[in-house]
Amino acid sequence: MRRLRPCPKIMMKLAHLYPASMNIYGDRGNVIALRQRCRWRGIDLEVTPIEPGDAVDWASFDLAFFGGGQDSGQALIARDLLERQGPGLRAAIDDGLVLLAICGGYQLLGHYFLTHSGERLPGLGALDVHTVGGSRRLIGNSVVEADLATNINAPATVRLVGFENHSGRTYHGPGVRSLGRILVGHGDNGEDGWGGAIYRNTIGCYLHGSLLPKNPQLTDYLIRLAMRRRYGPDTDIAPLDAALELRAQETMTSRLLRI
Numbered sequence: 001m002r003r004l005r006p007c008p009k010i011m012m013k014l015a016h017l018y019p020a021s022m023n024i025y026g027d028r029g030n031v032i033a034l035r036q037r038c039r040w041r042g043i044d045l046e047v048t049p050i051e052p053g054d055a056v057d058w059a060s061f062d063l064a065f066f067g068g069g070q071d072s073g074q075a076l077i078a079r080d081l082l083e084r085q086g087p088g089l090r091a092a093i094d095d096g097l098v099l100l101a102i103c104g105g106y107q108l109l110g111h112y113f114l115t116h117s118g119e120r121l122p123g124l125g126a127l128d129v130h131t132v133g134g135s136r137r138l139i140g141n142s143v144v145e146a147d148l149a150t151n152i153n154a155p156a157t158v159r160l161v162g163f164e165n166h167s168g169r170t171y172h173g174p175g176v177r178s179l180g181r182i183l184v185g186h187g188d189n190g191e192d193g194w195g196g197a198i199y200r201n202t203i204g205c206y207l208h209g210s211l212l213p214k215n216p217q218l219t220d221y222l223i224r225l226a227m228r229r230r231y232g233p234d235t236d237i238a239p240l241d242a243a244l245e246l247r248a249q250e251t252m253t254s255r256l257l258r259i
Contacts, residue, residue, distance in 0.1 A: 011044040012226055014063040015056065017085075017105065018077040019049050025163065027067030027102055029210030033219050034063065041238045043223075052080035058092035062226040066105030068208060074104050078121070081108060086124055093126045098226040099202040102211065106197075106204030107131045107168055116167070127199050128175025131168040134190075139165045142185030142207060143256050144195045148221045158217045159183065161252045162207025170206075172197055179205055184256045201225050214249055216242040 016031055031047055038045040045063075050056055069077075081089075093099060093109075101109050106127075113121040116133035123130075144160045160180065169189035172178060179196025187195035188206065196205030203222075205211075212219040220237065227235045 010231070011046060012038065012062040012230065013046045013048065013060060014065065015048055015050050015058070015061045017050045017064060017066040017081075018052070018069075019067070020051060021076045022067040022069035022074070022105055024068050024070065024103075025165065025208035026210045027065075027208060030067070030100060030102070030212040031065050033210065033212035033216075034065070034223065037216070037219050037240065038223060040240055041223075043227075043237075050085070052077055053084070056085060056088060058085075058088040058097065059095070061092070061097060062230050063222065064089075064092075064097055064099040066099065066101040066109070068103030068105060070104075074108060078108065081124060082122060090124060090126045093200065093202050096201045096229050098222050098229065100212075100222060101202065101204040102208060103164075103166055103206050106206065107170065109202070109204055110170065111173075113168060127197055127202065127204055128173035129170050129188075129197050129204070130173075131170045134167050134169050137165060137167045138169075138186035138190050138206075140185055141252075141256055142187070142195065143183040143253055144180040144185075144187075144205070144207065145183050146180030146196070146218075148217065156217075158215070159249075159253050160207060160211070160215045160218060161249055161256070162205070162209045162211050162214065164206040165208065166206050170197075175199065179203060201229065213245070214252070216240075216245045216249075 035045045109127045110123045110129035113131045142162050142164045146158050146160050176197040176199045178194040182193050182195045
């Protein structure tokens with residue numbers, strides 16, 4: 001196995017999409033977790049909020065986060081996302097931008113949202129998914145058995161813990177792969193047993209919570225992807241002591257799985 005060279009002290013940039021409108025169930029904590037786990041490694045993570053009307057050079061960003069929002073919040077930003085940010089953001093996603101999208105942000109990255117009243121709302125089309133509104137909300141704690149590449153050569157199965165609360169049912173097309181199998185909870189649509197979708201370096205899912213503070217493996221996975229995209233495949237991140245976070249994760253997972 002080839003040896004990885006440790007990263008020098010560097011700076012990366014994260015785009016936080018529409019934090020004023022798309023930030024429910026503590027989604028902002030995902031940005032805090034990314035910044036803190038970078039800081040502990042000596043990596044300066046510069047966070048830029050992206051709001052309607054902003055001019056954005058998407059090629060300059062290493063990471064992006066798109067949180068969840070109520071229907072009213074999505075309506076406030078949908079036009080700006082499609083018309084102003086759409087071309088640049090889609091190109092960046094295709095180029096491997098590392099992006100985490102939760103709930104409403106996940107839905108808006110898909111092809112469309114067909115509401116329960118029959119209205120078809122267009123999405124960005126960056127992910128090969130579509131969402132159909134349901135009459136019953138899917139609510140509760142969730143455990144997803146996800147496959148994440150934790151090093152260059154081998155994938156690893158990680159049990160991610162989160163909280164879901166959505167009425168939309170999201171269905172996957174052939175252009176994405178599922179984040180993982182649902183062990184506890186409803187998943188993307190409450191039917192097929194899968195939760196979340198992955199396209200290149202973009203992950204979309206319904207896991208609130210906040211997701212990343214509860215799951216340091218996923219946080220580090222995103223940081224590692226961004227580092228290697230920007231600085232080359234031999235760049236690695238320093239290990240951190242995550243004993244307390246992992247103990248909390250294991251306690252919650254065992255409780256939900258009744259192990």
